[in-house]
Each structure stands twice: as structure tokens, then as C-alpha cells.
Amino acid sequence: MRLCRYDDNKLGLVEDDSIVDVSTVLARLSPARWPLPQGDLLFRELGMVLDAARTAAPNGKRIKLADARLMSPVANPSKVSAAPVNYLKHLEEAKNDPSTFHKHHLNKIQEVGLFLKSSSSVVGPSEGVRLRFPHRRNDHEIELAVIIGREADNVPAAKAFDYIAGYSIGLDMTVRGPEERSMRKSIDSYTVIGPYLVTPDEISDPSQLDLELLVNGEVRQKANTRDLVIGIADLIAWASSFYKLFPGDIILTGTPDGVGPVQPGDTITARIAEIGEMSVPILAA
Ligand code: MN
Numbered sequence: 001m002r003l004c005r006y007d008d009n010k011l012g013l014v015e016d017d018s019i020v021d022v023s024t025v026l027a028r029l030s031p032a033r034w035p036l037p038q039g040d041l042l043f044r045e046l047g048m049v050l051d052a053a054r055t056a057a058p059n060g061k062r063i064k065l066a067d068a069r070l071m072s073p074v075a076n077p078s079k080v081s082a083a084p085v086n087y088l089k090h091l092e093e094a095k096n097d098p099s100t101f102h103k104h105h106l107n108k109i110q111e112v113g114l115f116l117k118s119s120s121s122v123v124g125p126s127e128g129v130r131l132r133f134p135h136r137r138n139d140h141e142i143e144l145a146v147i148i149g150r151e152a153d154n155v156p157a158a159k160a161f162d163y164i165a166g167y168s169i170g171l172d173m174t175v176r177g178p179e180e181r182s183m184r185k186s187i188d189s190y191t192v193i194g195p196y197l198v199t200p201d202e203i204s205d206p207s208q209l210d211l212e213l214l215v216n217g218e219v220r221q222k223a224n225t226r227d228l229v230i231g232i233a234d235l236i237a238w239a240s241s242f243y244k245l246f247p248g249d250i251i252l253t254g255t256p257d258g259v260g261p262v263q264p265g266d267t268i269t270a271r272i273a274e275i276g277e278m279s280v281p282i283l284a285a
Contacts, residue, residue: 004196020060040248071124073197086254118186125194125278141255142213145170152245160236223256
């Protein structure tokens with residue numbers, strides 16, 4: 001199934017090029033009381049949500065996918081974990097770039113580990129990326145985004161796929177410069193998740209997916225997730241060996257080579273096979 005959040009926080013099922021409004025399902029979520037549990041409330045009850053959405057779909061109003069204002073399928077991730085330099089060609093590219101500030105970050109991923117981005121940086125494709133510091137270099141990074149479906153604490157790699165709610169396309173935007181990576185990548189709107197959540201049953205093999213990013217129609221990044229240095233299951237195992245993952249948490253699996261700058265007025269098109277495509281405007285702050 002393909003689940004989206006769109007317009008004014010409507011919940012939709014994506015069917016081909018249309019969206020069926022299944023927002024009535026939201027009334028069935030458990031009432032929220034302070035203190036809220038960690039993680040996203042919808043993803044905590046995703047099994048119920050998907051069942052109820054299937055039942056509600058025949059009576060739902062339909063609109064064209066292209067006419068929807070697509071938001072991130074996760075409204076409230078407790079955190080965004082991200083893999084640095086998880087494709088070897090991107091590691092070589094960064095090492096050979098004289099403008100790279102943090103050379104010590106360019107060790108093998110097995111040495112540097114994962115990093116965190118602010119959960120407040122997450123937006124959907126229709127919201128666009130707002131360049132907070134347009135005079136500095138702002139780079140695009142396309143990544144397969146893995147969305148966690150249930151609490152994961154010290155999960156072995158062999159069981160990791162049981163903890164996945166689904167997949168989306170992710171953009172891990174970056175402003176270049178001397179600050180810590182977590183600060184430069186945590187700017188509001190610098191994590192784009194979309195166009196919707198695709199449940200694992202719809203993906204034949206997440207470690208064999210073509211991915212591609214274009215800026216204004218020109219191909220900048222083109223790769224396949226088979227070239228991930230640390231695969232999806234090991235990323236979940238590794239992350240959850242340090243901290244608990246909660247429903248709705250996002251893991252950005254790393255970007256391939258071809259990263260490059262964007263300017264206000266540009267449009268990013270990001271595609272991942274078996275997931276879909278999203279178009280993301282680059283805006284001035
Ligand atoms: Mn990245």
C-alpha cells in the first residue's frame with residue numbers, strides 16, 4: 001500500500017495516479033495525552049490504520065496525485081538517523097573535493113558511525129527546500145529513506161526487516177561549511193521525505209533499487225542501492241544498538257556520488273524504482 005499525507009493533513013491511499021481520501025481513519029487513533037509517547041502516533045498504530053484505510057477506500061473522495069500538496073508521510077518522527085558516506089564512490093568524491101571541511105568525517109562509515117538530523121527539518125516535497133544561507137553552497141543528496149514501524153531496541157540484523165513500516169524517497173540537504181554536520185543538515189526543510197510511504201510488500205528487493213536525482217532536468221546522481229556499503233538491515237541493527245528506534249523514525253541510508261549545489265528557483269526531481277518520483281522546489285528562505 002501507498003500512504004500519503006496531503007493538503008491540510010489529510011490521509012490518502014495512493015492508487016496509480018490518484019489519491020483516495022481515507023482521513024476518516026484518523027478518528028480511530030488512540031486519543032493523545034501528555035506526555036506523548038515517543039514516535040509518531042499514526043505509525044504506532046500503522047497496522048490498524050492500513051486495515052481501516054483499505055476498508056474506507058471505496059467510499060473515499062478521489063483527487064489526482066498531481067493536484068495534491070504532498071507533505072512528509074511521517075508527521076512527527078522522534079529522530080532522523082543518517083548514514084554518511086555509505087557509497088564508496090561518494091566517499092572518493094568527497095575526499096577529492098578541496099572544499100570539504102571535515103576531512104575526519106571521511107573515514108569509513110564503519111569508523112565514523114551514523115549521525116542525527118533534527119526532526120524539525122522534515123518536510124514533504126510540496127513544501128520545498130528553503131535555503132537559509134543562499135550565499136553558501138547548498139548540496140542535494142538523494143537517499144533511500146527507511147521508515148521504522150515499531151520500537152526497535154538492539155535488533156539483530158537478521159530480524160531488522162520486521163521493524164520496517166515502509167520506504168520513501170529522502171533528500172538529505174546540506175549547507176557546506178565548518179559547522180558540525182548535524183547542524184548544517186538540520187536546517188528547517190533540509191530533510192525532504194516523500195512522495196508517500198510504500199509498504200515493504202510492494203518492494204521486490206530494497207537492496208536492488210535504482211535511484212536518480214535531476215536538477216532542472218539534468219541528471220546529477222544515478223546509482224543503485226546494491227552499492228550501499230552498510231545495507232539496510234545492518235543500519236537498523238547498528239542504530240538500535242546505540243539508541244531505541246520508535247515508530248515513524250526515519251533512517252536515511254546514505255547518498256551516492258554526484259552531489260552538487262542548488263540555487264533558489266531550481267527544481268529537484270528525485271526518483272527511486274518501485275517507490276515513485278517527487279518534485280521539490282528550491283526556494284529562498
Ligand atoms: Mn546524506
